[in-house]
Amino acid sequence: MDADAKARCVETVKLLGEFLDRELTSCEVQTVQGHLDRCPPCLKVYRFEERVRRLVRVTCVGECAPSDLRDQILARLKRPSIS
Amino acid sequence: MQVVTVVPRQGYSQSAMTLSESPRQPRAGVPSEERESFFEREVMQHLDALYRTALRMTRNPQDAEDLIQETMLRAFRFLDRFEPGTNLRAWLFKILTNTYINRYRKASSEPRVDSLDDSDGDLSLYRYLDSEAASRGGSVEAQVLDRFAEQDIKTAIEALPPQYRITVLLADVEGFSYNDIAEITNVKKGTVMSRLFRGRRLLQKALIDQAKSAGFAGGKQ
Numbered sequence: 270m271d272a273d274a275k276a277r278c279v280e281t282v283k284l285l286g287e288f289l290d291r292e293l294t295s296c297e298v299q300t301v302q303g304h305l306d307r308c309p310p311c312l313k314v315y316r317f318e319e320r321v322r323r324l325v326r327v328t329c330v331g332e333c334a335p336s337d338l339r340d341q342i343l344a345r346l347k348r349p350s351i352s
Numbered sequence: 353m354q355v356v357t358v359v360p361r362q363g364y365s366q367s368a369m370t371l372s373e374s375p376r377q378p379r380a381g382v383p384s385e386e387r388e389s390f391f392e393r394e395v396m397q398h399l400d401a402l403y404r405t406a407l408r409m410t411r412n413p414q415d416a417e418d419l420i421q422e423t424m425l426r427a428f429r430f431l432d433r434f435e436p437g438t439n440l441r442a443w444l445f446k447i448l449t450n451t452y453i454n455r456y457r458k459a460s461s462e463p464r465v466d467s468l469d470d471s472d473g474d475l476s477l478y479r480y481l482d483s484e485a486a487s488r489g490g491s492v493e494a495q496v497l498d499r500f501a502e503q504d505i506k507t508a509i510e511a512l513p514p515q516y517r518i519t520v521l522l523a524d525v526e527g528f529s530y531n532d533i534a535e536i537t538n539v540k541k542g543t544v545m546s547r548l549f550r551g552r553r554l555l556q557k558a559l560i561d562q563a564k565s566a567g568f569a570g571g572k573q
Contacts, residue, residue: 328505334403
């Protein structure tokens with residue numbers, strides 16, 4: 270890998286987080302997208318990062334508040350001392 | 353986005369209270385006669401999201417419930433400061449974060465993460481793993497990601513230093529923008545970005561270490 274190509278990979282990998290977060294400018298998005306289209310190793314990194322992120326999300330989103338917590342909160346607010 | 357009146361960037365200790373101490377805004381918040389119905393109708397919709405974040409923050413259900421009780425109580429009290437039409441979800445997460453920090457973070461107990469080794473990180477951990485997996489005739493996906501149980505992921509998240517953990521959760525689980533997270537956690541956007549970058553890398557590292565100790569690709573040689 271020549272130095273320029275490596276620099277482009279390093280730069281792309283650095284921006285992947287923001288790319289996935291949709292926080293890049295449209296110009297930056299094009300640059301990253303263009304590189305991913307041409308560079309299978311970076312595309313694999315992208316897929317890995319996306320996948321880890323999805324795992325985190327799916328794992329945490331599945332958890333709900335205990336059913337009695339809602340009632341406890343509302344009951345507590347209705348006590349006159351609160352407001 | 354101006355979720356609440358500006359609070360000082362430094363010193364979390366009084367930040368939730370600053371909400372109540374700040375001068376009255378000319379525009380009214382939720383009128384007191386509508387407070388209860390607004391709370392039940394609008395605020396309680398966010399209970400599950402707040403709870404799951406509290407659970408990862410405190411790392412145990414009882415503390416999470418206590419934290420949520422206190423958060424909701426504060427939210428109720430501060431509702432006259434909330435401007436209907438602005439981002440209620442971000443406003444509530446800001447109260448949650450402030451409450452958590454006030455309650456659980458002892459002064460100057462913030463773990464140092466400067467020691468985190470970034471030198472291996474030019475091309476992400478993945479590249480290293482990928483070549484290691486390929487040399488054994490497999491893929492990272494099959495050897496690392498597919499074998500994680502939910503509990504492994506939770507453990508890895510909970511092992512992150514608090515500020516990194518909160519930032520990663522707000523972004524990856526709750527989907528907040530960098531600007532929202534900056535507002536919620538009282539830091540600059542640049543700090544949000546570096547916390548996310550390092551937090552995610554720490555998380556990947558933790559997952560990979562777990563996979564290795566569980567016998568990644570037949571164990572370390």
